[in-house]
Amino acid sequence: MSSDSDLLVLGGGAIGLTVAWRASLSGLTVTLIDPTPGSGAMWAAAGMLASAAESHFGEEHHVALLSAASDRWISFSRELEGDTGLNIGYEQNGTLLVGLDRGDRLEIERSVEFQRSLGHNVADVDLENLSEVEPALLSTISVAKQLHNDHHVDPRALGRALLAALELNNVSLRTSPADSLTQSALGVEVTLGDGSVIRGDKAVVTMGAHTNFLETANPLPQIRPVKGHILRLQGPVLLKHTIRGLVHGRSVYLVQRKTGEIVLGATVEEKGFDRTVRAGEVFRLLDDARRIIPGVDELELVETSVGLRPGSHDNAPVVEWAEEGRVLVATGHYRNGILLAPLTADLVVDMLQDRPSIHQELFVSAHSHHRSS
Structure with missing residues (x-):
């Protein structure tokens, strides 16, 4: 043959x-x-x-793999951009973990203790200086932590x-x-x-x-497919960092691009190959985002989509x-x-x-x- x-x-x-x-x-x-x-x-x-934010209770055995993968991205991005001359949007500006209320604060403190026990670099953010670290955040946020080594790329x-x-x-x-x-x-x-x-x-x-x-x-x-609603917003650059928030116990994230795009997500739904965009999920993501980043209200909603994560x-x-x-x-x-x-x-x-x-x-x-x- x-x-x-x-x-x-x-x-x-x-x-x-x-x-x-x-x-x-x-x-x-x-x-x-x-x-x-x-x-x-x-x-x-x-x-x-x-690698730090995705270190979850019960998944300690993933930590070494995720950390090595994060380290590999530095050289990988240079190689790919060098070979093609194209920018892939690899940004090393870190991530902020924030919580809205007391329950969110307690959950984040618990998660951070776990992440630190695994060797991750998680710094406390003085709430009195929060407006200097991330001006767009709600001033009454209950807790903020900084993950210095959690970055992002534009897929x-x-x-x-x-x-x-x-x-x-x-x-x-x-x-x-x-x-x-x-x-x-x-x-x-x-x-x-x-x-x-x-x-x-x-x-x-x-x-x-x-x-x-x-x-x-x-x-x-x-x-198995794991459904996730994801939104894209557009406007002036609003954020200095990626934001991962807890809002009354619900998770939300916002990833800022230099182009002014913000990627907002994401739901986690065990619904097979359903790719329907549901109004209720879009509303929840927007509502949770605006509770910690009020400026979201002024951005244009330019795209709603559904992705299917492959889960073993x-x-x-x-x-x-x-x-x-x-x-x-x-x-x-x-x-x-x-x-x-x-x-x-x-x-x-x-x-x-x-x-x-x-x-x-x-x-x-x-x-x-x-x-x-």
Whole structure:
């Protein structure tokens, strides 16, 4: 069986695009298969690189992975911007955790104690000086903490840069969905929605929430979609930092771009593949945001969208061989697909080339708590 490429990458979200780019840099010929690369969850995402804020009770085993992923972004952003000449909106201006009422303050204090116990750098913010740190915040906020190492990137700019990098590195693009994947001793075959067949030596499945739509001889890991409403607002630059707030116990975040765009999110809903934008959820997000940032009222609401996060059984990423030596699966990154994309790609390329990886144990240990219980 003659191959069209050394590697077929099935899925063009943050993980698939990054894997395709890094694999091409390693010397492999690559074909990326996706009807609309750079869309889906990546297009909707806010792009928070939040290794501290995403350290949750019961997920202590994720901490080392998230911290290593955050560190990788510094060099990754330089490499991608250097190769393409495109700005991806990587901003190292930190994050503020804020709470509206007494209950929110107690919950944030509890979370911060936990984050500090894991080694994260979380600083207290003197409320008397809050207007100097973040002038747009409500003056009667009950608590504020600063996460110095939680940054953000613009996922849409990232997608454009990765697509440009693929073109520069002669990665082929097939814009028809992958329906089925089969393998033999000689390689892999992918049948596309238009009936054509593409052959390769190896394949990586990076289809996110749609992983289980792919027909394969052996079942792939079960991945569920987790719905999230996300809004985009536009106006003068309002914020110095990313804001993650608690408003009467409800979470809300605001990510400021230099263009004046603010990404506001996000709900967490177990509703399958429902992509309907619900008025009630849009209202709740706007109402919670304006309670801590009054200036939100004056911004233009320019977009409402829904993203589907890919969640595994324990919400940790899955990077493993589905068919030993031929088919890798890299999925289930849930809330942290953008954050984990560079590190995931590094691991995937090492596995494809049968090299030992310093990252593999980080991904394995992210599941160890659940597998040992």
